[in-house]
Amino acid sequence: MAEKVTRADLQKLDKHQLITFILSYVAKGAGEEKPPACNAATPPGFDDIKLPAKPGAAPCIKVGAPGVPLKPPPMPKTPPIPGDACGDFSKRKKIIASPDLVVGEKRIFVKCERCDKTFIIDLPKSLVLSNPLEIVPVTILHHPEHALTVYLDQNFESRRDYVSEIFHLK
Numbered sequence: 001m002a003e004k005v006t007r008a009d010l011q012k013l014d015k016h017q018l019i020t021f022i023l024s025y026v027a028k029g030a031g032e033e034k035p036p037a038c039n040a041a042t043p044p045g046f047d048d049i050k051l052p053a054k055p056g057a058a059p060c061i062k063v064g065a066p067g068v069p070l071k072p073p074p075m076p077k078t079p080p081i082p083g084d085a086c087g088d089f090s091k092r093k094k095i096i097a098s099p100d101l102v103v104g105e106k107r108i109f110v111k112c113e114r115c116d117k118t119f120i121i122d123l124p125k126s127l128v129l130s131n132p133l134e135i136v137p138v139t140i141l142h143h144p145e146h147a148l149t150v151y152l153d154q155n156f157e158s159r160r161d162y163v164s165e166i167f168h169l170k
Helices: 007-012 015-031 125-129
Strands: 105-112 117-124 136-141 146-152 158-165
Touching (some): 105 146, 117 125
Antiparallel strands (some): 136 146, 146 158
């Protein structure tokens, strides 16, 4: 005659003992031709068993009542952006160089990919060093149908070149 296991006995078992009990209970029925039938209904008293949370597990998510929206966590405040984000140049980089460094010309070499020609240009230093932008666009008109735009940094190095078409308004 099989002995009955009560709910209190099962609650006293730790995880390892409970697994061993379940495996031994299933192994007893393994000798039969058909496995034991599974009842669709849970045994009385097993509905309110509360298992402890797993260590390191995330807290349970509580679902609100139907029709009641859940409130998202508060968003952190973004830091204020100094100046106008649409192009306030008054707070941008000011000239650090002394006025005598801005005087004179700087020789640069640029190549037009359309003409396949290299141009030697004596560019005024003030054009680049007095500009509040870090990368200064300079357009060189050298042909009646197209122009070369060179983006120069504060060291007069070309960061990028573009050939653009010239369109004259009537």
